Amino acid sequence: MFQIALKSLRAKWRDYTVLFVGLVISAAIFYMLSAIALNRDFLLNNSSIGLIVPVFMVGEFLLGVITFVYLNFANSFLLRLRQSEYGLMSMLGAKKSQIGDLLMQETLALGVISTVIGIFAGIGLTAASGNFLMNLLDTKLANWSVFSFNAALATLVFFVALFFINGLYNRGRLSKQDTLTLLTADKQVSQPKRHKLLDPLLGLVGLGLLILSYVMMPGIVHLGLYGFIVVLVLNVWGTYWFVSRTLKMVTYALRGSRFNNRGLRSFLNGQLLFRLPEYQRILTVISVMFGLALGAMSVGQGYYRALPQQAQSGQPFTAAYTSDKISTSNLKDITWEATYHYSVNKGKVYFNGDEFNEKKLPTVVETGKGNDTRIKWLTGDYLLATPGSEYTLTSIANQILDKQYGATAVVTHNESEMAVEGDVKSVRLVTVKSFAANEATLTANAKREARLTGTAMNHQAGVPGMFTLLKNVFGGLEFMGIFLGIAFLAMLASTLMFKVLSGVADDKRRYRILTMIGTSKRQVTATVVKDLGVLFFIPLVIGTLDVIFGLPMFKALMADPYVGFMPSLIAIVVLYVIYFVMTVILYRRLLK
Amino acid sequence: MTEPVLIADKLNKTYTSAAGVEQHVLKDLSLTVPRGEFVAIMGPSGSGKSTLLNILSTLMKPTEGAVAINNKDILHMTDDEISNFRGRDMGFIFQSYNLIESLTVRENIALPLTLQKAKSRVINDAVAKVAALLHISEYLDKYPSELSGGQQQRVGAARALVHEPALIFGDEPTGALDSENAREMMNYLTTINQEREISIVMVTHDPFSASFASRILFLTDGQITKTLTRDDRSREDFYNYVLSELGNFN
Numbered sequence A: 001m002f003q004i005a006l007k008s009l010r011a012k013w014r015d016y017t018v019l020f021v022g023l024v025i026s027a028a029i030f031y032m033l034s035a036i037a038l039n040r041d042f043l044l045n046n047s048s049i050g051l052i053v054p055v056f057m058v059g060e061f062l063l064g065v066i067t068f069v070y071l072n073f074a075n076s077f078l079l080r081l082r083q084s085e086y087g088l089m090s091m092l093g094a095k096k097s098q099i100g101d102l103l104m105q106e107t108l109a110l111g112v113i114s115t116v117i118g119i120f121a122g123i124g125l126t127a128a129s130g131n132f133l134m135n136l137l138d139t140k141l142a143n144w145s146v147f148s149f150n151a152a153l154a155t156l157v158f159f160v161a162l163f164f165i166n167g168l169y170n171r172g173r174l175s176k177q178d179t180l181t182l183l184t185a186d187k188q189v190s191q192p193k194r195h196k197l198l199d200p201l202l203g204l205v206g207l208g209l210l211i212l213s214y215v216m217m218p219g220i221v222h223l224g225l226y227g228f229i230v231v232l233v234l235n236v237w238g239t240y241w242f243v244s245r246t247l248k249m250v251t252y253a254l255r256g257s258r259f260n261n262r263g264l265r266s267f268l269n270g271q272l273l274f275r276l277p278e279y280q281r282i283l284t285v286i287s288v289m290f291g292l293a294l295g296a297m298s299v300g301q302g303y304y305r306a307l308p309q310q311a312q313s314g315q316p317f318t319a320a321y322t323s324d325k326i327s328t329s330n331l332k333d334i335t336w337e338a339t340y341h342y343s344v345n346k347g348k349v350y351f352n353g354d355e356f357n358e359k360k361l362p363t364v365v366e367t368g369k370g371n372d373t374r375i376k377w378l379t380g381d382y383l384l385a386t387p388g389s390e391y392t393l394t395s396i397a398n399q400i401l402d403k404q405y406g407a408t409a410v411v412t413h414n415e416s417e418m419a420v421e422g423d424v425k426s427v428r429l430v431t432v433k434s435f436a437a438n439e440a441t442l443t444a445n446a447k448r449e450a451r452l453t454g455t456a457m458n459h460q461a462g463v464p465g466m467f468t469l470l471k472n473v474f475g476g477l478e479f480m481g482i483f484l485g486i487a488f489l490a491m492l493a494s495t496l497m498f499k500v501l502s503g504v505a506d507d508k509r510r511y512r513i514l515t516m517i518g519t520s521k522r523q524v525t526a527t528v529v530k531d532l533g534v535l536f537f538i539p540l541v542i543g544t545l546d547v548i549f550g551l552p553m554f555k556a557l558m559a560d561p562y563v564g565f566m567p568s569l570i571a572i573v574v575l576y577v578i579y580f581v582m583t584v585i586l587y588r589r590l591l592k
Numbered sequence B: 001m002t003e004p005v006l007i008a009d010k011l012n013k014t015y016t017s018a019a020g021v022e023q024h025v026l027k028d029l030s031l032t033v034p035r036g037e038f039v040a041i042m043g044p045s046g047s048g049k050s051t052l053l054n055i056l057s058t059l060m061k062p063t064e065g066a067v068a069i070n071n072k073d074i075l076h077m078t079d080d081e082i083s084n085f086r087g088r089d090m091g092f093i094f095q096s097y098n099l100i101e102s103l104t105v106r107e108n109i110a111l112p113l114t115l116q117k118a119k120s121r122v123i124n125d126a127v128a129k130v131a132a133l134l135h136i137s138e139y140l141d142k143y144p145s146e147l148s149g150g151q152q153q154r155v156g157a158a159r160a161l162v163h164e165p166a167l168i169f170g171d172e173p174t175g176a177l178d179s180e181n182a183r184e185m186m187n188y189l190t191t192i193n194q195e196r197e198i199s200i201v202m203v204t205h206d207p208f209s210a211s212f213a214s215r216i217l218f219l220t221d222g223q224i225t226k227t228l229t230r231d232d233r234s235r236e237d238f239y240n241y242v243l244s245e246l247g248n249f250n
């Protein structure tokens, strides 16, 4: 028996490789996410939001559900690979229970081996993507650790348990089939039954559930964690019914129609119908994954993109330079620029009040409405009359004295009072319209200022210093968002690849028949594009919709949840299309 | 005789196994098929019949030699030309039925016509006609996996004939049929061969099926070692003649 198994392993090595690699990847990704989700210290230290722990828990839960479906799929693929052999054994006299035990052993062995390798791959993946992202985002995160015993254990236990359940399930299925069915399993078609009444009904109910979940999403904060889970279930369920029934109805409606009777359309339709049972589940899972990847990236990017704006809004000017060797001519859209004089004596910085009467000093004040602020322009007289109003000057003094905080700024009445205290020097203040548009120049200038005057960058007044500070605080969230996005994307890619490759052997034969009766290579490629296109692009549409309606959930956590949406969408769609083209090319090669 | 529809000149085919062992399967084999002729190829298992048929029908390239169909060198055609050629001028009936299991019988048969973007009505008429002749009308809306082996083979034949190609290739087209169905299939092939001048090249090990042809080539070790022609004999006479020659042959 063992010899037969080994033989078939050799004969179908390509299929087994696909299965094995797919399992390893999914375990690796599960580990990668767990390494973060189970690292409370890391999560709490790197985000100002306490909610981050449950968010990651939900992420982990979702990946768990996806993995469940994935493993189920992988195991039925395994069963399909082994079926005809089991049939052969049964024909040669093996007992059903013996074959069942064999299946169980094979499943568990495959599960344990692929999971262990997957965990190691996951450690590598976590290290690589973590370092890459930290470099990219230019941040260092506290409590970041690549190896996590808990994550490894969680992955192992979860996967082995799933394999066990799947093994039991497959064993049950196997025992219901007779020898002949097993022997000819390769050639059988399982057409989904058509229900004239139930299909449209469930499709509509699905659409209703989907819309309901969209309607509930913006108010999610008021619903709490349970609300979140309810919305999630509604969304996934709705997607499943809506997509599966609609696809089924459309495929059946086109069946035998005039439209279908042209070129390879009937073939395409047959392909779809043939795969419907699988597609119904897989399309839902891929849609959800696409939505999760896009959503995580959008939120992560959203924080990142909001940072320049946020850094700018709290600052009265963009930058202050005490070195006269720094040029401001490279800056775009300068809205205000002024030079003031000062002197330093015994740890205090003295300014000339007269100068502020001539050139008023911008100061950020609260409008009293929420957290809104506006700029108020102060004269020297006002500064003198209102102690405590000189905090703009304090931040400049911090920069001059190279301090994080605690410098003292003194406003004198006139130039001579200032000159008495020490040598008179000058500081130039500049404001630009957009920090983001000038980020590179401003950062270079700040570095130059640091080099020429010895003042550390984060002690400098203005936006670049604030930006550096904010990046340290919020960089973690951005990191997590993009990290989650990558995890889901990788899982998505692996699911798609698995789905596509696991069907290639059957398709190969079908496409060969087509070429035999006169289908050109170009027509075959066009058909492959359409065939795979369904698998790729339905989830793209649904996933994008999910995100468009889902982003308002983050209204409480960020000013504008949509800032990161377009860039993320473009990035993911570009990646996705490239992946699609690559898959088509690969598939085309495998069909030869 | 009329101009040849197929000319094969000094075909050689060598297979190289995964272990690097070479096997010379066809040896300088030449063959001419005049338009409208019905040729059967017989020979022991492993003599290279399927290999020859695959080469003649553009599915495989020879190691050496030339093949021309309708005076066109098929070995140097572009892919599109070959596809067009297969779609319009050729039909294949194979040893294994080569049906697409995700399509119904009707759709399988109609494929060559839908590929050429024929009108729905034309397709339906053609399918109905060929299905009636091959006695598979009642299975048109079933799937291949729901048919018997013989029924599947007839579906494969129907697909090869539905677009009335100029040249039909068959590899054991009656292999899975009982004698009654084999007779029907061969009668049908003979009819379209005579009425429409469709040329047929068929591989078979069955003398009964071969006796419907007008010429029988015997292949041994990759070479044609004997040729029988029917001339004015009736089919029954030819059958007996073939049987007696086969006795000598073996």
Ligand SMILES: Nc1ncnc2c1ncn2[C@@H]1O[C@H](COP(=O)(O)OP(=O)(O)OP(=O)(O)O)[C@@H](O)[C@H]1O
Pocket (backbone or CB within 6 Å): B015, B016, B017, B023, B025, B043, B044, B045, B046, B047, B048, B049, B050, B051, B052, B205
């Ligand atoms: N794809 C291949 N690769 C290597 N060797 C092959 C291949 N196809 C056929 N052969 C070998 O070439 C020889 C001729 O095979 P072919 O299929 O042409 O025989 P055949 O006359 O059709 O036999 P049968 O009556 O059994 O169908 C055989 O010895 C076979 O082993």
Ligand SMILES: [Mg+2]
Pocket (backbone or CB within 6 Å): B049, B050, B051, B095, B171
């Ligand atoms: Mg053969």
